[in-house]
Amino acid sequence: MEIPSKYNPQSTESHWYEYWMENGYFHSVPDEREPYSIVIPPPNVTGVLHMGHMLNNTLQDVLIRRARILGKNACWVAGTDHASIATEAKVVAKLKEQGISKNDLTRDEFLKHAWDWTHQYGGIILEQLKKLGCSCDWDRTAFTMDKERYDSVIKVFVDLYNKGLIYRGYRMVNWDPEAQTTLSDEEVIYEEKQGLLYYLAYPIEGSDENVTIATTRPETILGDTAICINPNDERFKHLKGKNVIVPICNRVIPIIEDDYVDMEFGTGCLKVTPAHDINDKALGEKHNLETIDIFNDDATLNSYGLHYQGKDRFVVRKEISKELEANGFLVKMENYVNKVGTSERTKAVIEPKLSDQWFLKMEDLVKPALEAVMDSGEVKLHPKKFENTYRHWMENVRDWNISRQLWWGQQIPAFYYGDGQDDFVVSATDEDALALAKSKSGNPHLKLDALRQDADVLDTWFSSWLWPISVFGGILEPDNKEINYYYPTNDLVTGPDILFFWVARMIVAGYEFRNKKPFENVYFTGLVRDKQRRKMSKSLGNSPDALKLIDDYGADGVRVGLLLSSAAGNDLMFDEDLCQQGKNFANKIWNGFRLIKGWEVSDIPQPEASKLGLEWYETKLNKTVLEIDDHFNKFRISDALMAVYKLVRDDYSSWLLEIIKPAYQQPIDKETFDRVIQLFEQNLILLHPFMPFLTEEVWQHISKRSPEEALVIAKWPTEGAIDAMLLTQFEFTAEVIAGVRTIRKEKNIPMKESLELSVLNTEDVDKDWDVIISKLTNISTITYIDAPLEGALTFRVKSNEYFVPMDGAIDIETEILKIKAELKYTEGFLLSVRKKLSNERFVNNAPEQVIAIERKKQADAEAKIDTLEKSLASLS
């Protein structure tokens, strides 16, 4: 059978993915095994795979595949999020392209468009995850708006309402004038923007005097209902109790006093606009001020805007400042940088706005979730530093605005039967709502069609916070077999940007609805950035096409590329070269397989070198397995990969294969062959979580396997013995080999030309390793000698001295210089060790073991100096 020398991922990846699917390896049902479950952070239903998803899902796949190989019942639940505001915005934009305005559609018509869109694009990202190799249980694929998840959300809403935790309130909320909906505090991004600070003069009623205030938003003067000064401010003492006249609209408003006002800022005098600023709202309530809302929902001015009515707030800002200037009210303008809240989704500048919204009381809900992370450690965050951030948010949490003025989402199950503030009932079904309404209103003749359901939908996160529960049906059927088996899930992998949006709220929901944590570990990935440290984004165009990367480097190559430098919580500077490294590594393994496959096996005795080499590699592998397990336990995934990478590339390929490789066209003995295949298979198992396709391909090529023997469900190596002596001896041997190779290189002696080696042996070296030295360096004989050899190049390992006899002139001067340099270094080293050992306080205070090590260092150095001095003497 001819095996190509280049591994070709394209031809194998889809094949093995189909094979895995056909055999149902990813599907999980509860059984007697230990469960291991992960729920996917559901990507937006209409999204496409980007680098963040790639990283995130690769990590999850590594974890789930390893769990599967460890023999656990691994279940990775896939699904998508309806992403109400993002999806609705996309649908609105698409309709607009077709000349359809959302306002011309009924709710049902709009929802039909949204569902069409969802069905058209909803599966794309999941198909892309399959290309990446993700071993999700696709039979469980869920959607935050499917029937079960929808009903779960409604049930939870009703439940929380009945517990008194959900309330309706007229509050100042963050208004996105573009999407025309409210946002939660978390959805507002504050950005520094260069603006102007306008100093405006307000005439004082019944006087020629003015009072000057500073504002960044001159257009809001039309909504002013007071001027506020600090009661301790001597400068304004004379203004107490007076009124001022608002320029342009000529309204008379009072001057009030409150020590909220910072005397140092601006003029020390503040205009109060209760409808458009959260602090002014508080002041307004405290001082019983009128509230004048000057904006429409799209942030154009309403009738309070007078001649500016219908114009956008930013247009008005420019125009009104001109008008103020023209009329002498504008004292001056200053450049000023202030923080402006913008919508996470639409980027529109947020307008604080008073409106009726639904809120969830958070204070008590949050308590068990805070404790779970900070006190009991039931939920662990990786890296740990996020615990502080988490605590801070949890301790300062505010009520969650859960209503959105959108159509795409779970419609709030509140039904109004009258026009009063409290003329509504909350219920999961119409019939119950009617019954409740009848009794609450005292009107037994109320009809169903007289009930009007709240038009708002719930915040997307109000459905995704239930995800680890709702995907197992744990809300609707709290005692079902699945939820009892898979919940709590084990690990969650996500980005720190949704710590508050999602992770914290899931923990809250877990304790509230299951009385149990939703997961044990949260692994936060970093942001994927480009080489210049810029965030990857569509607008910058610096995000590579995920699928093209897979085409170019293979899914395995991309996975390795992403994992190689992605310590938890650290941003990842993505560089395609890393994928190339991954691809190269895949090819390396492929060729390792090719080499073995090409050997002819014969019934001949096993060479000593092979026997020893195999023994050493087995120990090395056992040691590495321990390291890898340790890395995994600490979520150091890239370290785990690096450990396998080095094991396979350095120890296995460069050392073991070279040690056992038969001479050209010679057969290999059966014992070595069988053993090396077993060890190679162990390598493949260790590699499989990281590079699932390549390893399965090679695994199946090594021998014909039944579906029960597929690599995807192989068994992780169990702990084996580690022979420390073998490892030490190997390292010593490797140094000797490197010494000979260096001489070859320096003197340009080709590998074909065999050399001799003499050893002045003062170390207690096991001569068994000589066969390996000979083989790897083409040394014909190794001789043990008592005195330095003349006419030879030398090198030293520990206190052993090695001589390679050389025809022709040896540059004695150079040799002497080399030895002198080595001597100088060693003497310096010895000096520092001696100094340490002669320090009484060190000897008295340091642990025994540390002192023993120092003594050993001293003895080694002394022996080495002895060797060096003898060589020097023999040369001169």
Place this chain on the structure above:
RNA sequence: GGGCUCUUAGCUCAGCUGGUUCAGAGCACCUGCCUUACAAGCAGGGGGUCACUGGUUCGAACCCAGUAGGGCCCACCA
């Protein structure tokens, strides 16, 4: 403004309890090799004042304090 965190080789980062020759890895770089598995490779090599200043200690990249400079999160100063 508050909190957290980081600064180690050209780049990205390890360095876990202060103690092995502890100053590391991968990549990049330099040199030599198309050696019969792999040039997507092999072998060899150079490279760091561990940000700075002090302190604690027998001993500090590691602990403490301060300084400088990044990053993240939170916060209503108009």
